[in-house]
Amino acid sequence: MENKNRCALGSENILDKSPEKKEQLTKYLEILDIFKEEKRRKGKLIQALHKAQELYGFLPESVQLFIATSFKIHLSEVYGVISFYSYFTDKPVGKFKINVCTGTACHVKGADKILKKFSDTLNLKEGETSKDLRFSLGGLRCVGACSLAPVVLVNERVYGNVTEAMIPQIIKECE
Amino acid sequence: MIKNKLDLEKYIKNIKETKKSPKTQIVVSLGTCGRAAGGMAVYEKLQELIEAENISDITIKKTGCMGLCHSEPTVEVISSDSKKRIIYGNIKPDNVKTILTVREAGASTLTAVPKEWYYPETEDNTDNSPQARIVLKNSGNIDPASLDEYFMNDGYIALAKAITDMTPQNVIDEVKDATLRGRGGGGFITGVKWGLAAKEKNTEKFVICNADEGDPGAFMDRAVLEGDPFAVLESMTIAGYAIGADTGIIYIRAEYPLAIATLIDAIKKAKEKGFLGNNILSTNFSFNIELKYGAGAFVCGEETSLIKSIEGERGEPTNKPPYPAVEGLWSKPTIVNNVETYANVAPIIRKGADWFKKIGTKGSPGTKVFALAGKINKVGLAEVPMGTTLRDIIFKIGDGIPNNKEFKAVQTGGPSGGCIKSDKLDLGIDYDTLKEIGSMMGSGGMIILDEDDCMVSIAKFFLGFTLDESCGKCTPCRIGNKRLHEMLTKICEGTATPLTLKKLKNLSEVIKITSLCGLGQSSPNPVLSTMDQFEDEYLAHVNDKTCPAGACKGLLTYNINNKCIGCTLCAKKCPVNCISGEKKEKHTINQDECIKCGVCYDVCNFGAINKK
Numbered sequence: 001m002e003n004k005n006r007c008a009l010g011s012e013n014i015l016d017k018s019p020e021k022k023e024q025l026t027k028y029l030e031i032l033d034i035f036k037e038e039k040r041r042k043g044k045l046i047q048a049l050h051k052a053q054e055l056y057g058f059l060p061e062s063v064q065l066f067i068a069t070s071f072k073i074h075l076s077e078v079y080g081v082i083s084f085y086s087y088f089t090d091k092p093v094g095k096f097k098i099n100v101c102t103g104t105a106c107h108v109k110g111a112d113k114i115l116k117k118f119s120d121t122l123n124l125k126e127g128e129t130s131k132d133l134r135f136s137l138g139g140l141r142c143v144g145a146c147s148l149a150p151v152v153l154v155n156e157r158v159y160g161n162v163t164e165a166m167i168p169q170i171i172k173e174c175e
Numbered sequence: 176m177i178k179n180k181l182d183l184e185k186y187i188k189n190i191k192e193t194k195k196s197p198k199t200q201i202v203v204s205l206g207t208c209g210r211a212a213g214g215m216a217v218y219e220k221l222q223e224l225i226e227a228e229n230i231s232d233i234t235i236k237k238t239g240c241m242g243l244c245h246s247e248p249t250v251e252v253i254s255s256d257s258k259k260r261i262i263y264g265n266i267k268p269d270n271v272k273t274i275l276t277v278r279e280a281g282a283s284t285l286t287a288v289p290k291e292w293y294y295p296e297t298e299d300n301t302d303n304s305p306q307a308r309i310v311l312k313n314s315g316n317i318d319p320a321s322l323d324e325y326f327m328n329d330g331y332i333a334l335a336k337a338i339t340d341m342t343p344q345n346v347i348d349e350v351k352d353a354t355l356r357g358r359g360g361g362g363f364i365t366g367v368k369w370g371l372a373a374k375e376k377n378t379e380k381f382v383i384c385n386a387d388e389g390d391p392g393a394f395m396d397r398a399v400l401e402g403d404p405f406a407v408l409e410s411m412t413i414a415g416y417a418i419g420a421d422t423g424i425i426y427i428r429a430e431y432p433l434a435i436a437t438l439i440d441a442i443k444k445a446k447e448k449g450f451l452g453n454n455i456l457s458t459n460f461s462f463n464i465e466l467k468y469g470a471g472a473f474v475c476g477e478e479t480s481l482i483k484s485i486e487g488e489r490g491e492p493t494n495k496p497p498y499p500a501v502e503g504l505w506s507k508p509t510i511v512n513n514v515e516t517y518a519n520v521a522p523i524i525r526k527g528a529d530w531f532k533k534i535g536t537k538g539s540p541g542t543k544v545f546a547l548a549g550k551i552n553k554v555g556l557a558e559v560p561m562g563t564t565l566r567d568i569i570f571k572i573g574d575g576i577p578n579n580k581e582f583k584a585v586q587t588g589g590p591s592g593g594c595i596k597s598d599k600l601d602l603g604i605d606y607d608t609l610k611e612i613g614s615m616m617g618s619g620g621m622i623i624l625d626e627d628d629c630m631v632s633i634a635k636f637f638l639g640f641t642l643d644e645s646c647g648k649c650t651p652c653r654i655g656n657k658r659l660h661e662m663l664t665k666i667c668e669g670t671a672t673p674l675t676l677k678k679l680k681n682l683s684e685v686i687k688i689t690s691l692c693g694l695g696q697s698s699p700n701p702v703l704s705t706m707d708q709f710e711d712e713y714l715a716h717v718n719d720k721t722c723p724a725g726a727c728k729g730l731l732t733y734n735i736n737n738k739c740i741g742c743t744l745c746a747k748k749c750p751v752n753c754i755s756g757e758k759k760e761k762h763t764i765n766q767d768e769c770i771k772c773g774v775c776y777d778v779c780n781f782g783a784i785n786k787k
Contacts, residue, residue, distance in 0.1 A: 085469075104620070105554075144393075146548035149549075
């Protein structure tokens with residue numbers, strides 16, 4: 001399938017902006033051995049997307065197109081996979097990803113109040129990223145640290161037994 | 176490289192004899208939750224002090240989850256002279272110096288975890304403790320990065336026995352005879368599944384381990400993967416031998432980075448010793464295991480969706496039959512079992528089906544790991560024989576409800592399960608009894624609810640989860656659950672009529688019988704079971720427009736009682752200025768303007784605001 005010249009109108013070509021990332025991605029695809037004609041090649045797609053998101057922070061259209069071309073599949077197939085899995089995102093995310101666990105244990109311990117407080121303080125809705133790309137706010141389904149409920153994750157850092165009063169401090173610690 | 180069964184026995188004998196245990200061993204629990212609670216800082220402090228003070232008779236060890244989430248970070252001290260072991264809970268780096276001095280003797284500044292909670296040596300000791308450990312036997316006990324420690328705890332004996340002394344059919348018969356039921360939720364008999372796959376004449380077959388633990392509030396699989404990874408690898412290899420497969424795949428959540436790292440390390444070490452790879456133990460049997468990562472889709476815990484996801488597609492389920500055992504990954508015969516199920520396989524092969532059947536109930540032998548969370552004093556992992564009563568689990572092991580609140584219900588089975596009321600507390604639980612009362616085992620999450628939890632809003636919470644996670648392929652699940660959620664929202668807001676309740680029940684039943692996969696078929700369970708057990712609460716919401724638990728915002732009224740001293744704090748904080756009154760006099764709330772935000776209730780220092 002021919003994907004060339006199909007890059008979306010008006011979207012920035014993030015892929016070519018950083019050649020070193022593109023090189024890393026290409027190398028990874030080579031290690032995955034996807035350039036070989038093989039019936040089961042698509043089984044490696046999700047792995048490739050994980051790597052790409054790790055490199056770019058998100059999956060812009062130009063990156064999706066590059067991966068689609070490499071796998072010799074249509075862009076829509078790649079987009080179909082990305083849009084299905086909540087781990088993948090095609091929008092840029094903030095430097096600090098604030099995720100409030102909304103699993104059952106955290107829910108019964110008041111996670112919705114915590115999420116609302118973050119939302120009010122940062123002026124962001126769940127799933128949004130601030131314009132300056134500093135903060136992303138999101139909900140998250142159970143990290144398995146239920147003894148610490150309610151739990152908030154800022155990037156990899158875990159805050160346990162979070163109260164509304166702790167929120168300004170948590171945001172401050174991001175600075 | 177270990178060449179055969181005899182070689183393995185010799186090797187184990189040798190390490191047992193030559194490995195001298197130090198005078199004192201200190202074990203730090205460093206699963207994900209232990210690390211989140213600050214366990215790593217404790218471990219580093221131990222390392223630092225032992226080095227600085229040149230202590231030679233203490234060794235320190237990292238281990239996985241001990242299951243004692245309520246006391247994390249936990250540190251165990253084991254004395255080789257007195258054989259005494261003690262676990263200290265809630266340890267901070269400041270406590271480390273004391274531990275190194277008093278060791279197993281205990282000190283007033285250290286809190287020891289009660290022994291009832293932890294019986295490390297009790298795989299057979301099922302009589303006098305409510306807990307019995309088969310699956311979690313090694314987790315929190317051994318160093319997950321050490322294959323030698325796994326060997327010393329009978330590791331790989333089962334695999335050696337299976338491929339040396341048993342035919343594949345023997346293995347299947349043993350697992351079938353043990354009546355090991357799928358611990359992922361459905362409870363299908365594992366041996367039967369294996370038998371189906373073994374019968375298929377195909378040169379290529381797959382063994383898949385479902386480690387996509389997505390149920391909110393369930394984390395036992397993570398504990399096993401982080402604390403005892405070789406047990407999963409060994410059992411998958413046994414499964415491969417039984418059905419005639421040479422490839423195993425572990426499908427694991429990307430949200431479990433520590434479990435992933437532990438598994439990658441374990442696979443490498445098992446390969447080096449010849450327990451994975453070609454010609455295992457010098458036989459014709461070869462087996463390899465690879466990892467595949469999930470990407471955050473709850474439905475991928477369903478086996479057909481999981482297979483689609485491994486194939487790089489959207490994880491949408493397919494119709495069964497054909498079952499994966501006949502036509503699974505890349506259309507080849509495939510068995511899919513979850514982590515906890517596999518963790519039972521090696522002990523069954525090692526000790527025999529008869530031993531296994533002595534534990535638990537007749538229809539559901541063995542143990543089950545439950546993750547206790549929510550409104551309970553001791554959050555953690557508890558492994559109990561099937562048939563243990565909820566009362567034992569919640570009040571004996573979990574130590575009851577915090578803040579003197581009343582126990583209201585326990586939610587089992589995650590978003591597919593149901594709620595169980597206090598009148599069923601003395602019911603011994605297994606797959607069948609739970610199903611009878613409208614809930615299900617699920618993966619073993621247990622969320623304990625107290626008097627402040629509104630059952631309608633709990634049902635709404637789970638529906639919200641299903642809505643997010645429905646893949647959208649079939650209509651009943653995609654649209655039906657949306658309508659259910661809307662109706663529940665109406666009930667919580669006080670705009671529902673008695674007809675809404677009727678519709679809610681009807682639609683729930685329709686979704687149950689018409690959805691394509693397990694997710695949709697079980698999604699109305701939280702609604703149906705709460706409607707059945709807590710009908711009065713639904714009626715109160717609909718007829719009286721009140722929420723008995725005081726949780727549904729739209730149905731609350733805030734009033735100021737006589738405790739008010741007129742400090743004016745609430746009036747200042749009220750966002751809509753609907754509180755009025757003179758200084759030092761009782762204030763009142765204008766109910767017409769009140770938006771029920773609850774700020775006054777939260778800021779009042781005198782308990783003068785009533786919420787009803």
